[in-house]
Structure formats: structure tokens, C-alpha cells
Amino acid sequence: MSRTRNDILISAFLVLLLVWVVWEARSWPYRTRLFPWAIGFPVLALAMIQFGLACWKAIRERSYVDAVHIHAEPVEQADGGRSGHQVRLEVPTGKEAGAGLDPKLERQRTISISAWTLAFALGFWLFGFKVGSLLLSLGFLRLQAHESWKMSVSYGLGIYLFFLVAFELALGAPLPPGVIATSLGLQSFDWYLVSPILNIILGR
Amino acid sequence: MKKKLWCLAVVLASFAASASAATVEDFYKGKTIRIVVGFGPGGATDTNARLLQRVLSKHIPGNPTIVVENKPGGGSLLAANTVYTTEPRDGTVIASFSSHLVVNQALDAPGVRFDAAKYQWIASAFDSSAMCAVRTDSAVTRIEDIMGDRGKEVVVSSFGKGGLSHIEPVVFNAVFGARFKVITGYPGGAGQRLAVKNSEVQGFCTTFETIKTLEPGMFEGPAACCKVIIIAGADVEEHRFLRGVPAAEKLAEKLGKSKDDLAMLRAMNAPNRISLPVAMAPGVSEERVDAMRRAFQKAYADLDFQAAAKKMNMDLQPKTGVEVSRIVQELLSTPKPVLARLKELIQ
Amino acid sequence: MLEAFVSGLLDVFAYPTFLLMLLGIAVGFVVGILPGIGSPGAMAIMLPFIFAMKPVEAFAFLLGMYAVTATTGDITSILFGVPGEVVSAATIIDGHPMAKHGEAGRALGAALMSSLVGAIIGAFTLAAAIPVVTPLVLSFKSPEFLALGLLGIAFLAALSGENKLKGVLAGGMGLVLAMVGLDPQENIERYTFGLVGLWEGVGLVAALVGLFAIPEIVDLWVKGTSIAETQVGKLGGVWQGIKDTFIHLGITFRCSMIGTFFGLVPGVSGALSQWVSYGHAVQSASDKSRFGKGDVRGVLGPGAANNSGVGAAMIPTIAFGVPGSATTAILLGAFMIQGLQPGPKILTEKLSLIFSMVWLIVVSNIITVIMCLIFLNQLAKITLIRGSLLIPALLTLVFLGGYADTNSYLALAITLAFGVVGLVMVQQGWPRPPMVLGLVLGPLIERNLFISYEVYRFGFLLRPIVLVILVIAIAVLFLPNIQEWTARRNALREEAVVANEE
Known part of the structure; x- marks a missing residue:
């Protein structure tokens, strides 16, 4: 049921998006507009069909549920948003396989990893790849994955050193310092720390 | 003669350099300078930057590390905008973008977020047409x-x-009543020229530098297929591909075209005369800009660089930052009605 | 001709050419495994080093690097679901599920061996085709490009899996996304929200890593396990994968031909041929049920196609100056740096250099595959490391890959956005390959549709090559229906036979 509901939501969103796509094109010159319309209208029609089918499926499921007087819950579990992971369903349920996960935990974990993914993107934007990956790996491993301090710190430093050695020193391709350092007019956050050390090592 | 003057200028410039070098040298020592190239790797702009990268460092006081960063987008508009608006203005960033963006600015095209008049031009590589x-x-x-x-x-x-x-064929159409029918949409210069080679179309317009460096095979040898019929500018350069080819400005004068027509021809061709320019954002201190201008002059005169350029068939005619600025100013001060007409033509 | 063929080979083994090739392979191996940075980034950085080299040395260095990255890209695709290269995205569809089932070794073995076979077939086809290649390439004009684009569209359904409507809709959305940016004819902004960074489109690399890699990372964390969910026997299976290549030699061979053909067409990159060959692998299989869930044939097809195209792609690049991808654009740059003029005469005057390039691709592929085979078991063990330890490194690689393509922060947002799209699509059972195909095909079709019409009017539809390609496209569209129909008829007949016997 929840998958059907999501299908309705998604196809409704697509319909709206495509309406916007063809609407935007209305005032463009002919050659700019032709393709958006030639593609946009048929795809819009497909999206409407998909929307109709999803609604129809929902109505049928509901009437089915009503007819046999089964509580909605089991149906939801049977079809509950997970058949997308066809792969997982194929895997024999064992201690390693996640097939036995309780949906609540699954949702919770999806939310937390999504938040971390967002955090990584933001972190790279703000602090650049070297410092960003150091901080975020450390944060993720220690706070989210509950790894030991030792593991988290050495992991973060490992990535940092990899970037420093492979990119900046070996390839001569500096990574972006992040918007904060740039707006402060710094070459990068770690430069002032690393460059004296490098100068000593490289004998400059 | 031109070359000799150029060398003299370099020598004079290097004398002048020693005066204010001390502080600039302190600043650049141990630093990294990024050349932000507005196109992906492999093309002319990128290759030129990487050629320079090899020799530039030794001509900058303090010998900073030079790296090339590709920032493709919007036909190099993204790089030009970014260096102008968000990158540090301490002299560690050099922008390398298409000189045609100056025309975009002159015509109020969308997306331009810089003022070419305020960009501090460092040098350009080719004087083409x-x-x-x-x-x-x-x-x-x-x-x-x-x-x-x-x-x-x-x-x-x-x-x-x-x-x-x-813009080239439509301006020729407007000035001379030529009948070029332009088909747009080919993927890049390579795609444009492929369509000529496989005779899907009968001609193409580009800069003379492009065919000298990239496509001499289209004009001589067993696969020769084409002939130049007109070249912009007031004079025709001495070259075997250009024998008997009229210079557009001369032709316009001969045919008694108006002053505005001439101005339009000049505006159309101005970016080609400062091809492959490099610039620094406004706000970079004058002494660092000067140091960089001198460094580029010396880099272009560097024997190492010249040998590499010769191997690549590149016929360099570098311009100093001051010369580039002058041409940019000239272009931007093209009479308004001429610009308006130009804008109309390309729409 | 034969002389050039042999002397080309000898040049490869000369000193220091061979050493430089090994160096290139080594560099390519390290940086090639990072998504996005892959071959273009690494090769661009190496360009200044080739000024001092002779042509054959320079190409030994660069092609060694290039050949490796085409293969190592498959490795990250299989192990992590992160496309290491634009051309190895299709390998994910079946390769990564195999890794999840504990068959990483088999998938890697199949990818490597099919890459090798593809590279060899591609190189030799190319060598044989050199005398006719100039007229062949020149006969491809805008209408032919358009027809190839339409052929790609015909494969949408084959890439859609079970739910055809969702698949075709996803493909349509891919075409819509391909319109973001300046339109090719009038240079007017479409759906760019005023961002100059979107003028040249959404960026294929950012889209691919977002669409494929982020859902896998989420899945990895949600499961709370290692990438391999089950430990089926020993990790190995590498031999099985190698054997698979030869069991399904037909697919490997045909997909190598597809890759070679698409490589020869100027301006069309491997980004298209991998999906066409994946679609072909699906269509030619009688039992399609395992595709998308870990069918080795889905690894063999793209694996063979993307390596066989490497050699072929050199022809439009150096004989016509039309590079089909970021990597070949750099090779063209290298060509110029070496003082060589691209043009058809290169095929006659520098034949021995061309054959050296062909041999370089073959030899460096062989070396790469041997090297990989040695380390393969170690590589496959990565799938046994607990997921939480892989996630920070994977997230870093994903965003770095998206960023490095254009060096702009906007790419981080695009990667993230496609990550959300990919996640929703996986959760709701929408196939992702059609969307990628749409994204690749959009510009090809739109550009060439207008040009074809403006130059030829409707006459473009009657050009012989166009007709041939369109007939193939129609066959591709309706072949499944015919197959289904004959299968049903056979089944009915069998039933009848059984009934009669009873």
C-alpha cells in the first residue's frame, strides 16, 4: 500500500514537473521550444497514464482489503516499499542479510545516512575535500558508526594524507579549499600547518 | 621587425622588474598560483595554459608553483565570472577564458557577471583574424x-x-550582402569542420589561427578541400593560404560602405586579435599584476616555450596586458547603434 | 601495410617506450580507480610531461594510462556500485548485484577478461579496417548521427526491466534532463535557474555517481553489513568469470563489434555504446529474468564494448580531429603537442605509429589484466569489509568524482540531487538505465534533428545508411515481441504434444 501511495505521489510530482517543463517553453523561439514540446508532451502523457494506473491500483487494493476484512497492516508489510530491493529479497535471510530488518529501524537508518550524505556534501563545500573528509570521516565513524577513537582518527588522517600526497604533492593538483577559506582569503585551512612541515621534510 | 621590438620590450621590462620585486617575491614564495582555464582539458586554451605552466614559474619572483585548473562551463563564462566574483584577489589566481566574452558583455548577453574593462589583462597569445x-x-x-x-x-x-x-558570417552578410546561410548546432569547432570535410555544408568561418594550427590539411596536400574567400581586418597577413584573399575592411572601403559598417567589422574581429587572453581580477595589487605581466612576456619569449609552440605549429603573436586592455576598451566603446545592430543580427 | 603492422609492434617493446607504458599503467591504476578523476584528469595533469618525449613514447605513456582506466573503472563499478568512468556505468547494473551475492570475484574476472577480449578484437578490427576507414567515417553525417540516436532510443525498452511504462517514462525524464542548459540551435537558456554552471547541461559524471553510487551507499548503511551480503563459498570465482567470457563468446564478440563501431563514429562516445551493448545482451538472452540482479552476461557486454572502442575512437580523433570524449580530446591535444597534424593523411603517412597505438592498447590491456588477476582476490575481499568503514571513503570518492569533472561546487549539489532521484527510483522499483540513456541521447538527437532537416529537409530519411540503421532500430523494438510470440507458440505446441501423449 505504501509503495502504491508513493507511486501516486511520484507520478503526481512528475506530472506537475512536466507541466512546468512544457509551460516554461511556451515563449521560447520555435527551434528552442520544439524539442521540449516534442519530448515534453508525450512524456507528460505517459506520466498521466502512470498516475492513473497508480490511483487505480490503490482503489483496487483498498476495495480488496475492505472485501476480505483484512486489517491494512499485513498488506502494507507484504508489499511495503521494499520490493524495490529485489536484490535483497533474493538473498537468503541470514544473520548478515538485512532482509529481516524491522521497517522502523530501516527508516531510521535511511534518514541518518541521508543526513550524513548531505553533511558530507556540505562539508566539502564549506571546508574543501582535504579538511572536509578528515572532519566528516572522523565524525561519521565516531558518532554514527561508533568506531573506536583510534580507528576514527587514523581513518580520517589516512584520507587526508592520501589527498595531500597523491593530489597535491605527486600530481600537483590542489583540491579546493572550501568556501570558508576562500572567503577569508586563505589559500587553505591546513596550508599554514602543513607547509612548514613539508618544507622541513623536503628540505626547502 | 615586430619580433625584434618584442624582444626589446622584454629586455626593458626585465630591467624595470628588479625594482619592486622584493615584496612580490616574498609573497609568491612557496605559494601556488592557479591558472583557471574555462574549458576542459585537451583544447587550445588548455594546451596553451599547460605550455605556459612549464616555463612560467621561473619568471615570477619567488618561483611559485603553477597549476592548471579546468573549470569548463558556459563557453568559459563560468571561469570568467568565478575569478571575477568569488576567487581570492591576492594574485594567486589567473583566469584564462575566451576573448569573445567581451563581445557578450558589449551586447548585454545574459549571464555575464564581470566587467571586462575592470579585468586586469595580463597577456594574450595570438593576434588573429x-x-x-x-x-x-x-x-x-x-x-x-x-x-x-x-x-x-x-x-x-x-x-x-x-x-x-x-557572428562572422552574419556580419559579412550584413555588410557585404553576402549570402552565407548559417546552420548552427554543430558540436564544437571539430564538429563544425567535420561537416565541411564530409561536404554536408560548403563552408565555415573561424579564425585564421585555427586553420593554421589545426587544419592546414584542409587547404593543402592530398585532402585539401577548401579555399579562404575573405578575412577580417585592414591588412592581409603574408601567408600562402591567403594569396588574393581580400581584407574585409579594405573591401568595405572600396565598396563605399558606411562608417558604422566598418565599426561593426572591427568590433566583430576585435576578440580574435586578443585570442587566448589571461587576466586577473580587479583588486589584485598593481605590483603583483605588473610582475605577472612581465612574467608572461618573458614566458612567451622563453626559448623552451617557443620551441614547443613551433612544434605545435602555433604562430604566436603575444600581446602585453596593456595592449589587450586597449583593444578591450576599444571594443567596449563601439558606438551604441552599431552594437544594437550587431545584437539584432545574431538573434 | 604488414610491415607497418610488425614495426608498430616492435616499437612498443623498444626502450624507453615499454617502460613509459608501464609507468603510464601504474599511474592510471592509482588515479583511475578514483571515480571522475579517472582518465581525463590524470592524463591532463600528465600532458606537460610529454613535451620532451617522442611520439611513440608519449602515446605509450598516455595510452597505457587510458587503457588501464577503462578497465579499473569496471572494478569500482562492480565492487562499490560507483562508476569509475563514464563508460563503465553499465557494468554496475549486473556487476554490483553480483558482488552483493558474494560473486565479486566472478564479476571482476568476467569484466577483466571481456575487456581484454574486447580490446583485442577492437584493435584488430581497426587494423583490418584502416584502408576503408576514411570513406566510412566521412559517410557519417548529421542524419546518420540522428539515426544512431534513434537506435539508442529503441533500446530504452530493453533497458527497462519488468515495468516497461516506468522504464520508458524514466527514459523520457532522461531526455527532459538532457535539455537543461543552452539549446544547441539558438543558445537560449532552458531550465537553468539562471546558473551559468548549468549552461552545458547537468554533467554526466555527477549524474551517474549520484544516480548509482548514493543509493548503494544508503543501502550499505541500512543493511548494516559488508557489501557482500552472503558469503557464498570462497570469494574466488575469478576463473568462473573468465570461463563465462568464453561460454558467452557470442555476446562478448558482438558487443566488441558494437563498441568498435560506435568508437569509429566521430563524436559519439563509449557512453552510448555501453548501454547499447547492455541492451543487446539483454535482448539476445532467452532467459532475461536475472538481468539487473546479477547476470554475468550484463557484465560481459559493456565490459567488452568499452574497451573495444578505445582503439576505434582513435580514428575520428586523429584522422579527422573530432574527439568523442574527454579522454580522446586530451589524446588529440597530445597529438598536437607532438607536432603531428591530425588528418586523413596520418593513416597513410604515419601508419607505423597508428599500428603502434593499436599494439599499445592491446599490450597494456594484457598487462593490466594480468596485474589485476594477481590482485583480484585481494580486491574482492574489500566486499567483506564492514560497510560502516567503507562509507566515509565512498562518500568522499562520490562527491570528489562529481566535483572533479567540472571543478565547481555546483556539481556537489547536482550529485546530491541525482542521489535523491536514484534513491527514490530504487525504492520504488524504477529502472535507472533508461534515464541515463535518455540523458546521453538527448543532445545527440536534438542537434542532429535540426541540422538534418535544415540541410536535407525530409530527404535525410532516405539516405541509405539512415535506412539501414532505422531498420535495425525497428527490429530492436519489435524483436522482443516476436521472440515472445514464438516462445508462446512453442509452449502451446509443446503443451499440445504433451496433451496428445497423455
Whole structure:
């Protein structure tokens, strides 16, 4: 049921998006507009069909549920948003396989990893790849994955050193310092720390 | 003669350099300078930057590390905008973008977030000219063949409306009544020229530098297919591909075209005269800009660089930052009605 | 001709050419495994080093690097679901599920061996085709490009899996996304929200890593396990994968031909041929049920196609100056740096250099595959490391890959956005390959549709090559229906036979 509901939501969103796509094109010159319309209208029609089918499926499921007087819950579990992971369903349920996960935990974990993914993107934007990956790996491993301090710190430093050695020193391709350092007019956050050390090592 | 003057300028410049070098040297020592290239790796702009990268460091006081960063987007507009607006203005960032963006600014094209008049121009690599060529099997041998009501129509390929490959033929159409039919949408200069080689179209317009470096095979040798029929500018450079080819400004004078027509021809060709320019954002201190201008002058005169350029068939005619600025100013001060007409033409 | 063929080979083994090739392979191996940075980034950085080299040395260095990255890209695709290269995205569809089932070794073995076979077939086809290649390439004009684009569209359904409507809709959305940016004809902004960074489109690399890699990372964390969910026997299976290549030699061979053909077409990159060959692998299989869930044939097809195209792609690049991808654009740059003029005469005057390049691709592929085979078991063990330890490194690689393509922060947002799209699509059972195909095909079709019409009017539809390609496209569209129909008829007949016997 929840998958059907999501299908309705998604196809409704697509319909709206495509309406916007063809609407935007209305005032463009002919050659700019032709393709958006030639593609946009048929795809819009497909999206409407998909929307109709999803609604129809929902109505049928509901009437089915009503007819046999089964509580909605089991149906939801049977079809509950997970058949997308066809792969997982194929895997024999064992201690390693996640097939036995309780949906609540699954949702919770999806939310937390999504938040971390967002955090990584933001972190790279703000602090650049070297410092960003150091901080975020450390944060993720220690706070989210509950790894030991030792593991988290050495992991973060490992990535940092990899970037420093492979990119900046070996390839001569500096990574972006992040918007904060740039707006402060710094070459990068770690430069002032690393460059004296490098100068000593490289004998400059 | 031109070359000798150039060398003299370099020598004089290097004497002047020693005066204010101390503080600049302190600043650049141990630093990294990024050349932000507005195109992906492999093309002319990128290759030029990487050629410079090899020799530039030793000519900058403090010998900073030089790296090339590709920031493709919007035909190098993204790089030009970014360096102007968000990158540090301490002299560690050099922008390398298409000089045609100056035309975009002059025509109030969307997306331009810089003022070319305030950009601190460092140097440019080529002094080239717009030209159009047609296939030799197209029954057109001279520009006059396609001029006027009884002229033949010539289909030419272009890779971007408003860009150099489009603006050239439409300006020739407007000034000379030529009958170039421009087909836009070809993927890049390579795609534009492929369409000529496989005779899908009968001609193309580009800069003379492009064919000298990249496509001499289209004009001589076993696969020769084309002939130049017109070249922009007041004079025609001495070159075997250009024998008997009229210079657009001369031709316009001969045909008694108006002053505005001449101004339009000049504005159209101005970016080609400062091809492959590099610039620093406004706000970078004068002494660092000066140091960089001198460094580029010396880099272009560097024997190592010249040898590499010669191997690549590049016929360098570098310009100093001051010269580039002058041409940019000239272009930006083209009379308003001329710019308006130009804008109308490319729409 | 034969002389050039042999002397080309000898040049490869000369000193220091061979050493430089090994160096290139080594560099390519390290940086090639990072998504996005892959071959273009690494090769661009190496360009200044080739000024001092002779042509054959320079190409030994660069092609060694290039050949490796085409293969190592498959490795990250299989192990992590992160496309290491634009051309190895299709390998994910079946390769990564195999890794999840504990068959990483088999998938890697199949990818490597099919890459090798593909590279060899591609190189030799190319060598044989050199005398006719100039007229062949020149016969491809805008209408032919358009027809190839339409052929790609015909494969949408084959890439859609079970739910055809969702698949075709996803493909349509891919085409819509491909319109973001300046339109090719009028240079007017479409759906760019005023961002100059979107003028040249959404960026294929950012889209691919977002669409494929982020859902896998989420899945990895949600499961709370290692990438391999089950430990089926020993990790190995590498031999099985190698054997698979030869069991399904037909697919490997045909997909190598597809890759070679698409490589020869100027301006069309491997980004298209991998999906066409994946679609072909699906269509030619009688039992399609395992595709998308870990069918080795889905690894063999793209694996063979992307390596066989490497050699072929050199022809439009150096004989016509039309590079089809970021990597070949750099090779063209290298060509110029070496003082060589691209042009058809290169095929006659520098034949021995061309054959050296062909041999370089073959030899460096062989070396790469041997090297990989040695380390393969170690590589496959990565799938046994607990997921939480892989996630920070994977997230870093994903965003770095998206960023490095254009060096702009906007790419981070695009990667993230496609990550959300990919996640929703996986959760709701929408196939992702059609969307990628749409994204790749959009510009090809739109550009060439207008040009074809403006130059030829409707006459473009009657050109012979166009007709041939369109007939193939129609066959591709309706072949499944015919197959289904004959299968049903056979089944009915069998039933009848059984009934009669009873």
C-alpha cells in the first residue's frame, strides 16, 4: 500500500514537473521550444497514464482489503516499499542479510545516512575535500558508526594524507579549499600547518 | 621587425622588474598560483595554459608553483565570472577564458557577471583574424560570387549562435550582402569542420589561427578541400593560404560602405586579435599584476616555450596586458547603434 | 601495410617506450580507480610531461594510462556500485548485484577478461579496417548521427526491466534532463535557474555517481553489513568469470563489434555504446529474468564494448580531429603537442605509429589484466569489509568524482540531487538505465534533428545508411515481441504434444 501511495505521489510530482517543463517553453523561439514540446508532451502523457494506473491500483487494493476484512497492516508489510530491493529479497535471510530488518529501524537508518550524505556534501563545500573528509570521516565513524577513537582518527588522517600526497604533492593538483577559506582569503585551512612541515621534510 | 621590438620590450621590462620585486617575491614564495582555464582539458586554451605552466614559474619572483585548473562551463563564462566574483584577489589566481566574452558583455548577453574593462589583462597569445572558407567544389571562388541578389548561397556550419563561428558570417552578410546561410548546432569547432570535410555544408568561418594550427590539411596536400574567400581586418597577413584573399575592411572601403559598417567589422574581429587572453581580477595589487605581466612576456619569449609552440605549429603573436586592455576598451566603446545592430543580427 | 603492422609492434617493446607504458599503467591504476578523476584528469595533469618525449613514447605513456582506466573503472563499478568512468556505468547494473551475492570475484574476472577480449578484437578490427576507414567515417553525417540516436532510443525498452511504462517514462525524464542548459540551435537558456554552471547541461559524471553510487551507499548503511551480503563459498570465482567470457563468446564478440563501431563514429562516445551493448545482451538472452540482479552476461557486454572502442575512437580523433570524449580530446591535444597534424593523411603517412597505438592498447590491456588477476582476490575481499568503514571513503570518492569533472561546487549539489532521484527510483522499483540513456541521447538527437532537416529537409530519411540503421532500430523494438510470440507458440505446441501423449 505504501509503495502504491508513493507511486501516486511520484507520478503526481512528475506530472506537475512536466507541466512546468512544457509551460516554461511556451515563449521560447520555435527551434528552442520544439524539442521540449516534442519530448515534453508525450512524456507528460505517459506520466498521466502512470498516475492513473497508480490511483487505480490503490482503489483496487483498498476495495480488496475492505472485501476480505483484512486489517491494512499485513498488506502494507507484504508489499511495503521494499520490493524495490529485489536484490535483497533474493538473498537468503541470514544473520548478515538485512532482509529481516524491522521497517522502523530501516527508516531510521535511511534518514541518518541521508543526513550524513548531505553533511558530507556540505562539508566539502564549506571546508574543501582535504579538511572536509578528515572532519566528516572522523565524525561519521565516531558518532554514527561508533568506531573506536583510534580507528576514527587514523581513518580520517589516512584520507587526508592520501589527498595531500597523491593530489597535491605527486600530481600537483590542489583540491579546493572550501568556501570558508576562500572567503577569508586563505589559500587553505591546513596550508599554514602543513607547509612548514613539508618544507622541513623536503628540505626547502 | 615586430619580433625584434618584442624582444626589446622584454629586455626593458626585465630591467624595470628588479625594482619592486622584493615584496612580490616574498609573497609568491612557496605559494601556488592557479591558472583557471574555462574549458576542459585537451583544447587550445588548455594546451596553451599547460605550455605556459612549464616555463612560467621561473619568471615570477619567488618561483611559485603553477597549476592548471579546468573549470569548463558556459563557453568559459563560468571561469570568467568565478575569478571575477568569488576567487581570492591576492594574485594567486589567473583566469584564462575566451576573448569573445567581451563581445557578450558589449551586447548585454545574459549571464555575464564581470566587467571586462575592470579585468586586469595580463597577456594574450595570438593576434588573429576572422575568416571564411568554402569548399573548392562549391563553384564559389571569390567572395564576390556570393554577394548581392544574384550571388550564390553558401551553407556554412557553426557551433554556437552568437559565438565566433556564427557572428562572422552574419556580419559579412550584413555588410557585404553576402549570402552565407548559417546552420548552427554543430558540436564544437571539430564538429563544425567535420561537416565541411564530409561536404554536408560548403563552408565555415573561424579564425585564421585555427586553420593554421589545426587544419592546414584542409587547404593543402592530398585532402585539401577548401579555399579562404575573405578575412577580417585592414591588412592581409603574408601567408600562402591567403594569396588574393581580400581584407574585409579594405573591401568595405572600396565598396563605399558606411562608417558604422566598418565599426561593426572591427568590433566583430576585435576578440580574435586578443585570442587566448589571461587576466586577473580587479583588486589584485598593481605590483603583483605588473610582475605577472612581465612574467608572461618573458614566458612567451622563453626559448623552451617557443620551441614547443613551433612544434605545435602555433604562430604566436603575444600581446602585453596593456595592449589587450586597449583593444578591450576599444571594443567596449563601439558606438551604441552599431552594437544594437550587431545584437539584432545574431538573434 | 604488414610491415607497418610488425614495426608498430616492435616499437612498443623498444626502450624507453615499454617502460613509459608501464609507468603510464601504474599511474592510471592509482588515479583511475578514483571515480571522475579517472582518465581525463590524470592524463591532463600528465600532458606537460610529454613535451620532451617522442611520439611513440608519449602515446605509450598516455595510452597505457587510458587503457588501464577503462578497465579499473569496471572494478569500482562492480565492487562499490560507483562508476569509475563514464563508460563503465553499465557494468554496475549486473556487476554490483553480483558482488552483493558474494560473486565479486566472478564479476571482476568476467569484466577483466571481456575487456581484454574486447580490446583485442577492437584493435584488430581497426587494423583490418584502416584502408576503408576514411570513406566510412566521412559517410557519417548529421542524419546518420540522428539515426544512431534513434537506435539508442529503441533500446530504452530493453533497458527497462519488468515495468516497461516506468522504464520508458524514466527514459523520457532522461531526455527532459538532457535539455537543461543552452539549446544547441539558438543558445537560449532552458531550465537553468539562471546558473551559468548549468549552461552545458547537468554533467554526466555527477549524474551517474549520484544516480548509482548514493543509493548503494544508503543501502550499505541500512543493511548494516559488508557489501557482500552472503558469503557464498570462497570469494574466488575469478576463473568462473573468465570461463563465462568464453561460454558467452557470442555476446562478448558482438558487443566488441558494437563498441568498435560506435568508437569509429566521430563524436559519439563509449557512453552510448555501453548501454547499447547492455541492451543487446539483454535482448539476445532467452532467459532475461536475472538481468539487473546479477547476470554475468550484463557484465560481459559493456565490459567488452568499452574497451573495444578505445582503439576505434582513435580514428575520428586523429584522422579527422573530432574527439568523442574527454579522454580522446586530451589524446588529440597530445597529438598536437607532438607536432603531428591530425588528418586523413596520418593513416597513410604515419601508419607505423597508428599500428603502434593499436599494439599499445592491446599490450597494456594484457598487462593490466594480468596485474589485476594477481590482485583480484585481494580486491574482492574489500566486499567483506564492514560497510560502516567503507562509507566515509565512498562518500568522499562520490562527491570528489562529481566535483572533479567540472571543478565547481555546483556539481556537489547536482550529485546530491541525482542521489535523491536514484534513491527514490530504487525504492520504488524504477529502472535507472533508461534515464541515463535518455540523458546521453538527448543532445545527440536534438542537434542532429535540426541540422538534418535544415540541410536535407525530409530527404535525410532516405539516405541509405539512415535506412539501414532505422531498420535495425525497428527490429530492436519489435524483436522482443516476436521472440515472445514464438516462445508462446512453442509452449502451446509443446503443451499440445504433451496433451496428445497423455
